[in-house]
Amino acid sequence: MSENIYITEERIEGADDGPLSGTTVAVKDNISTEGVRTTCGSEMLAEYVPPYDATVVSRLKEAGATIVGKANMDEFGMGTTNETSHFGSVDNPAAPGRVPGGSSGGSAAAVAAGEADVALGSDTGGSVRCPAAFCGVVGIKPTYGLVSRYGLVAYANSLEQIGPFGETVEDAAQLLDVIAGDDDRDATTRETPLEEGETYADAATGDVDGLQIGVPTELLEGADEGVVETFWDAIAELEDRGAEYHEVSLPSVEHAVEAYYVIAMSEASSNLARFDGVRYGHSADAEGNWNETFARTREEGFGDEVKRRILLGTYALSAGYHDKYYKKAQDARAWVKQDFDEALSEADVLASPTMPVPPFELGESLDDPLQMYLADANTVPVNLADLPAISVPAGETDGLPVGLQLVGPAFGERRLIRAASALA
Amino acid sequence: MTAQTVQQGDLVTVIGLEVHVQLETDTKIFCGCATEQTDEPNENVCPVCLGLPGALPVLNEAAVEAAVKIGKAIDADIPEETRFHRKNYYYPDLPKNFQITQYDEPICADGELEVAVEGERRTVAIERAHLEEDPGSLQHVGGGGGIDSAEYTLVDYNRAGTPLMEIVTAPDFRSPAEVRAFLAELEEVLEYLGVFDAERDGSLRIDANLSIIPEEEIDGDDTDEIGMDALEAANRTEVKNISSHKGAEKALAYEETRQKNAIQRGRAVEQETRHWDESRGITVSMRSKEEEKDYRYFEEADLPPLRVSGWKDEISIPELPSARRERFQAEYGLSEEAASKLTSTKQVADFYEDVAGEFDPDLAATWVADNLLGELNYRDMEITDIAGRLEEVSRLVELVAEDEITAKNARETVLRSMLDDGAAPDEIVEQEGLGKTGEDEVQQAVVEAIDENPDAVDDYESGDDGAINFLVGQVMQKTGGSADPGDVNQLLRAELE
Ligand SMILES: [Zn+2]
Numbered sequence: 031m032s033e034n035i036y037i038t039e040e041r042i043e044g045a046d047d048g049p050l051s052g053t054t055v056a057v058k059d060n061i062s063t064e065g066v067r068t069t070c071g072s073e074m075l076a077e078y079v080p081p082y083d084a085t086v087v088s089r090l091k092e093a094g095a096t097i098v099g100k101a102n103m104d105e106f107g108m109g110t111t112n113e114t115s116h117f118g119s120v121d122n123p124a125a126p127g128r129v130p131g132g133s134s135g136g137s138a139a140a141v142a143a144g145e146a147d148v149a150l151g152s153d154t155g156g157s158v159r160c161p162a163a164f165c166g167v168v169g170i171k172p173t174y175g176l177v178s179r180y181g182l183v184a185y186a187n188s189l190e191q192i193g194p195f196g197e198t199v200e201d202a203a204q205l206l207d208v209i210a211g212d213d214d215r216d217a218t219t220r221e222t223p224l225e226e227g228e229t230y231a232d233a234a235t236g237d238v239d240g241l242q243i244g245v246p247t248e249l250l251e252g253a254d255e256g257v258v259e260t261f262w263d264a265i266a267e268l269e270d271r272g273a274e275y276h277e278v279s280l281p282s283v284e285h286a287v288e289a290y291y292v293i294a295m296s297e298a299s300s301n302l303a304r305f306d307g308v309r310y311g312h313s314a315d316a317e318g319n320w321n322e323t324f325a326r327t328r329e330e331g332f333g334d335e336v337k338r339r340i341l342l343g344t345y346a347l348s349a350g351y352h353d354k355y356y357k358k359a360q361d362a363r364a365w366v367k368q369d370f371d372e373a374l375s376e377a378d379v380l381a382s383p384t385m386p387v388p389p390f391e392l393g394e395s396l397d398d399p400l401q402m403y404l405a406d407a408n409t410v411p412v413n414l415a416d417l418p419a420i421s422v423p424a425g426e427t428d429g430l431p432v433g434l435q436l437v438g439p440a441f442g443e444r445r446l447i448r449a450a451s452a453l454a
Numbered sequence: 455m456t457a458q459t460v461q462q463g464d465l466v467t468v469i470g471l472e473v474h475v476q477l478e479t480d481t482k483i484f485c486g487c488a489t490e491q492t493d494e495p496n497e498n499v500c501p502v503c504l505g506l507p508g509a510l511p512v513l514n515e516a517a518v519e520a521a522v523k524i525g526k527a528i529d530a531d532i533p534e535e536t537r538f539h540r541k542n543y544y545y546p547d548l549p550k551n552f553q554i555t556q557y558d559e560p561i562c563a564d565g566e567l568e569v570a571v572e573g574e575r576r577t578v579a580i581e582r583a584h585l586e587e588d589p590g591s592l593q594h595v596g597g598g599g600g601i602d603s604a605e606y607t608l609v610d611y612n613r614a615g616t617p618l619m620e621i622v623t624a625p626d627f628r629s630p631a632e633v634r635a636f637l638a639e640l641e642e643v644l645e646y647l648g649v650f651d652a653e654r655d656g657s658l659r660i661d662a663n664l665s666i667i668p669e670e671e672i673d674g675d676d677t678d679e680i681g682m683d684a685l686e687a688a689n690r691t692e693v694k695n696i697s698s699h700k701g702a703e704k705a706l707a708y709e710e711t712r713q714k715n716a717i718q719r720g721r722a723v724e725q726e727t728r729h730w731d732e733s734r735g736i737t738v739s740m741r742s743k744e745e746e747k748d749y750r751y752f753e754e755a756d757l758p759p760l761r762v763s764g765w766k767d768e769i770s771i772p773e774l775p776s777a778r779r780e781r782f783q784a785e786y787g788l789s790e791e792a793a794s795k796l797t798s799t800k801q802v803a804d805f806y807e808d809v810a811g812e813f814d815p816d817l818a819a820t821w822v823a824d825n826l827l828g829e830l831n832y833r834d835m836e837i838t839d840i841a842g843r844l845e846e847v848s849r850l851v852e853l854v855a856e857d858e859i860t861a862k863n864a865r866e867t868v869l870r871s872m873l874d875d876g877a878a879p880d881e882i883v884e885q886e887g888l889g890k891t892g893e894d895e896v897q898q899a900v901v902e903a904i905d906e907n908p909d910a911v912d913d914y915e916s917g918d919d920g921a922i923n924f925l926v927g928q929v930m931q932k933t934g935g936s937a938d939p940g941d942v943n944q945l946l947r948a949e950l951e
Contacts, residue, residue, distance in 0.1 A: 060508075061508075062506075062507065062508045068507070068508075070507070075507070078507070080501075080506065080507070080508070081501065081506070082501050082506070082509075084508060179508075179510060180508065180509070180510050181508040181509075182508055183507040183508045184507075184508070187755050187756055188753075188755035214512065215510060215512060216510050216512075216756075217510070217511070217512045217513065217756065217757055217758055218755070218756060218758055296752060297752075297755070299542075299750075300540050300542050300552050300750070300752070303542060303544065303550065303551035303552055304505045304507070304549065304550045304551050305507075306544065306546075306551060308546050308609065309504060309505070309506075309549065310506065310507075319602075320546050320607070321544065324544055344750065347542070347750035347752055348748055348750060349748045349750075352750070352752075356752060
């Protein structure tokens with residue numbers, strides 16, 4: 031296995047019987063597994079073995095799934111290419127020599143390479159949808175609150191959700207059925223809106239007759255030509271099956287990337303504060319007082335991108351800057367939400383390319399964090415708005431996978447699954 | 455003395471408090487771990503209170519309920535919704551390196567507490583009271599044993615996540631004695647509410663801000679009328695590590711004197727944090743550079759806002775000490791002093807009401823407020839130390855009420871022996887032969903005393919009324935002290951007529 035998909039390969043067998051019995055699952059390495067190290071792609075947690083299972087892992091086990099490994103990822107989820115991993119980058123099985131996308135690159139690659147039937151990732155600003163698009167598989171970012179985050183090592187806790195990958199929409203939906211629903215250990219979760227006897231998987235009928243698709247013009251601007259062409263081909267295919275499209279506008283998404291990064295980095299600066307070497311994880315062998323030991327531990331344990339985001343987030347929350355950055359970003363978040371509500375009042379789903387570009391070549395974007403941040407333009411607004419979205423393969427441009435993103439109303443996962451299943 | 459000398463009389467002390475109270479709940483505020491104290495370190499811990507990666511807090515509504523009770527007791531505003539924030543700072547006792555606390559939407563705002571200081575009623579404004587999680591505790595080992603001098607430091611997270619209420623007062627206090635009275639009243643209220651256990655180690659922690667400002671900056675006792683500029687201009691010290699109302703008075707009296715002395719000598723008072731060293735009875739500078747800390751507060755997204763708008767009406771609280779004190783005066787005809795003593799703790803007040811329900815309320819007041827509390831106090835005991843023996847104290851009052859023994863014997867022999875030896879009252883009466891002597895026996899002793907002391911009888915008959923006391927003494931001797939001296943006096947006079 032040359033792609034470097036797993037950080038830790040280990041089989042964890044679930045219950046004898048259940049809806050996922052016989053199904054193999056790759057689990058992103060920021061989701062806690064009792065007794066199996068959970069590194070978050072970081073040197074900081076290279077030896078950390080959690081004493082408990084994340085709620086989604088317990089649910090996988092109960093459903094009879096077999097976990098086959100802990101999938102590679104950008105360090106603490108901070109990246110769009112999987113190249114910030116302390117354990118090395120992942121080669122894209124669908125486009126060798128290219129990145130698999132991030133941050134859940136290993137999870138998407140595992141499904142694309144046939145190393146696992148399905149996979150779990152987490153999506154803070156596109157971390158499920160981006161690698162799904164780059165690897166030519168399906169990825170779902172659930173509505174905030176549909177899936178328990180208990181055991182998911184937090185990067186930006188107001189934005190992220192655990193989400194499933196599959197080769198088909200139905201496969202991913204089946205995994206969503208197992209992990210979705212309220213959890214006493216995560217106060218932000220709620221019950222699924224499913225009716226008695228309904229599942230997410232059975233919504234994958236491919237029936238899009240009469241579906242109203244809104245296309246936000248802002249999300250096509252600046253996108254790669256080949257990507258846009260492939261996108262319109264996919265829309266045409268949906269039209270052939272009875273869907274209709276019209277253009278809509280999301281005027282405030284122009285602020286989304288900035289707002290997203292301010293909020294995500296601010297939260298990260300707090301969420302990652304606990305890694306000080308006192309209780310677990312890397313601990314510097316430093317003499318001196320505990321502040322010096324904390325500093326050395328964090329200097330040694332974190333990679334550059336993580337340090338960059340912690341520093342920027344700390345700055346954004348500081349007295350004197352809090353109103354200028356953090357508060358303003360929260361305002362922008364509210365505007366983005368409002369824009370989506372309006373657009374979704376005129377359409378059943380919104381469609382755009384998942385990523386404005388095809389997968390980067392390995393090493394191409396490492397030097398330019400800003401280019402990497404801008405690649406998230408189409409995915410981050412969805413996290414700001416707490417909405418569900420799905421990335422489904424739309425076709426290829428120059429032999430490189432292109433993903434189509436569909437966004438729906440809060441807890442409207444069934445609608446997205448029905449629409450996306452017309453394509454995969 | 456220098457030219458800068460300022461007269462003491464020109465200066466006024468201004469004190470404000472931050473009181474941390476551990477709320478008595480079965481489990482911690484954000485996880486299911488027990489709050490019970492254990493000897494084994496790091497025993498009551500789980501992924502949540504250890505801050506393990508991926509763990510999430512879930513709010514224990516019992517802590518919110520306790521907070522609402524406090525809010526009702528201090529007549530505070532309870533908001534429609536309450537939410538939590540993160541206070542970010544690095545410290546080894548803080549598992550996540552941030553503390554979940556409340557910031558701009560505390561569970562209680564704008565409350566007050568009335569307190570009696572040297573017979574005068576004062577109202578202390580409480581600006582806010584909010585919920586938060588307690589950090590763990592540190593133990594510095596080896597070396598000099600201090601935070602800077604120890605060889606190493608051990609961390610115990612048993613305490614981490616214990617619900618805390620931080621109660622912040624306005625700078626309404628003008629003396630350490632006022633602070634003590636306030637804290638005593640607050641403790642009493644919290645105990646009445648059943649949300650606080652004073653016996654628990656570290657259940658009450660007080661930080662006090664003390665400044666000395668020129669008297670002309672103050673008009674009356676109203677905070678609003680303090681020149682806030684003067685308060686800002688005066689350097690204040692924050693005194694930490696105070697753990698009781700008595701300690702607060704001592705620490706602040708020390709600090710008040712220290713600052714006044716400095717000002718009198720023309721020296722500047724440093725703005726600093728000082729540590730109260732209870733054993734040495736002094737405050738010590740913490741020597742840390744005082745810079746304005748930036749805690750980078752922001753919302754805790756893992757805890758959705760909690761609607762508490764209806765809670766104030768739904769949650770009931772028991773009668774509070776001040777109301778009970780007034781009722782005791784009205785219902786039982788007690789003096790304010792007796793009523794105060796009898797409501798000093800809920801257990802005392804409950805016991806008084808039991809006894810007063812069965813016997814004469816005045817007799818009950820004497821027995822509970824004077825005799826029982828007096829003897830307990832002498833032995834450094836509290837009523838809680840004899841919680842299982844209150845029935846026996848009732849029985850003793852019954853013996854007195856039914857005239858079976860004298861009040862003097864009941865207190866001086868029976869009660870003391872009950873407390874010192876643990877015996878039951880009837881047992882002691884039996885053993886010591888304290889049962890009141892029968893009337894015939896007393897009458898016989900009276901006759902004998904008259905027969906045996908003709909001189910005293912002569913004196914009495916010739917108008918020396920004092921001679922009767924000698925005869926009373928003789929009778930008491932014959933009856934082993936078990937006769938009632940008043941009765942004996944009457945009997946002697948009747949016999950001599
Ligand atoms: Zn716990």
